[in-house]
Amino acid sequence: MFESLKKKLSRTSDKLEEEIIEEAKQEDNLQEEEGKKRSFFSFGRKKEEKKVDESKQIESGESTEEKPKEEKKSWFWSRSKDDDKEESADDGSDDEVGEIEVEEPKEEKKSGFWSRGKDDDEEESADDGSDDEVGEIEVEEPKEEKKSHFWSRNKDKDKDDSSEGKGGLFSFVREKTISEKHVEDTLWELEMGLLEGDVAMEVASAVVDSVKEDLVGRKIKRSSDITEYTYNALRNAVAEIIDVPGKSMTEMIEEKKAQGEPLVVMFVGINGTGKTTTIGKLANYYLKKGYTPVIAASDTFRAGAIEQVTHHADNVGVKIIKHQKGSDPAAVAYDAVEHAKAQGKELVLIDTAGRMQTNTNLMDEMKKIKRVSNPDLVVFVGDALTGNDATQQAVKFNEAIDIDGVILTKADADSKGGASLSIGYVIKKPIMFLGVGQGYDDIKEYDAEWMLNQLFSEDEAAIEE
Known part of the structure; x- marks a missing residue:
């Protein structure tokens, strides 16, 4: 529902960030540093992320303390693979088992029913001492993983929850303050987008005025601050619009x-x-x-x-x-x-x-x-x-x-x-x-x-x- 409005709200955040970063570049007031940048929508869901993961683990019958990401990716036939690992552990091949345990769940997701035969071949090669060959396979598998399964989108989304930017975080050497000139074009675009989405004129104006009042004067130190402030400003504006009191x-x-x-x-x-x-x-x-x-x-x-x-x-x-x-x-x-x-x-x-x-x-x-x-x-x-x-x-x-x-x-x-x-x-x-x-x-x-x-x-x- 409401995909059109979502795109417009997200675009408002991106547009404002582009405006401020471009000005900071011209002022030589910008530096890039390592870090993870959260997306516009991630600000609303981070608080519940841990609870969601735990509930999924409980439903699957696994311990909440053991590798939640591997549980999501594991395939039905992983039980037989785990049994094989335990047998090899009894033979004393601790190092080989350790490497396989870290990477196996990713291969499981891709391999499906025929994984048993493949795993047997890998174990035989491991017994012959071909450790390097097994290692190469494990390194390359995750790249194919994205294309291998419909549900891989969920995994990719988990990775993107932290929304790590390709170029890292942009930090402002000297603190920036959001001014009216920064938001003028951005909010005009937002208002036009809302009107295109069949939002009434007075409602679009009310949202834009509220967001402007909330953003102008905000002090920012890095680009992620812009996204967070815009998210909160838009959410507060919409919350006020849609909450009309009345008895049920x-x-x-x-x-x-x-x-x-x-x-x-x-x-x-x-x-x-x-x-x-x-x-x-x-x-x-x-x-x-x-x-x-x-x-x-x-x-x-x-x-x-x-x-x-x-x-x-x-x-x-x-x-x-x-x-x-x-x-x-x-x-x-x-x-x-x-x-x-x-x-x-x-x-x-x-x-x-x-x-x-x-x-x-x-x-x-x-x-x-x-x-x-x-x-x-x-x-x-x-x-x-x-x-x-x-x-x-x-x-x-x-x-x-x-x-x-x-x-x-x-x-x-x-x-x-x-x-x-x-x-x-x-x-x-x-x-x-x-x-x-x-x-x-x-x-x-x-x-x-x-x-x-x-x-x-x-x-x-x-x-x-």
Whole structure:
């Protein structure tokens, strides 16, 4: 998810570093020294690296104290190879065994099923005293290792976690201070990149202003400082944008339940955003949490709408309240609320006809449904793939009916992330759920920390150049 935004955030760090290093070269204020330079995305994951390694070792059944890297690379047939090593150790050939033990796991990864025959040949040559020949093979194997196996990318990533630069670290002889002239071009490029990623104008401006305020005046001693400061500045800016306070739907259900009332939720949006499917997902979601939802088929205008929502209700096993096609949508919503109260059900989900925000008549009808059913929540359902259009639609619906929250569908297919980053900030209402697939279970409650990790995560740091 959000690969496009990730590239733009990473490029901002690279661009700023290029600007400052070029100026330092012209001032003869730069020296190169040995050291490891961490990549942009590595700053967010180093703290958890040790825990991840230990969990992998525990799952594999190996000791956490013994060669974690070798465990990752070891092949299924390594047990038989280890047994062979132990036998040779009993014969007293300690030096040969030591050399083989250090390099073997790398060969295992490459060799697969036929490794046993190869290992036997190597052991025979070792018995004949051909130590140099075995040594040459062991030195050359790691070079072929990169190309040998699909999972070698994980190994390469482990090596790159420390992101050792080809030319080492650049250190500034005299301390440098980030000034406005350093960030001017970089932040302009960032703002253009965000706009290209369907981020709303005011959101892009807010991110750029926050990053500028955070970076200007920072004192740096080496190039890795630039990467770290930029990472933190961007993360802080995005965190502030996406964290819009608001109660979760689950909390509201519990509050209404304590009052002996159902939570009434009305869903609005334009045609084709996945509103009816989302209602089916939410009914399934809360049914599994132990609540009893009821669905109101208040989309009485669109052909097939009642049949569609009935299909979802039957699939997940919840009651549906419906009238004839063309009947009053507000009456359907009212009946559903009364049914929930009479039967002690905790949640009413009201489906409404999709409508463009410019259709005055349908917008007035939507206001009538709200007036009659008196919902606790009015939720706008938008398509994440429409980017800035979804944000503009939410603005219009909010002006017309005062929505309380947002559900974004198709978030799993959104490579840009513009709507997810913008919509809550622009209308000052929280994102409540994200649709992340086409199954009934493919919906998740929105979590700002999870969203932040999607943009700055270790798992997807290796984006294609």
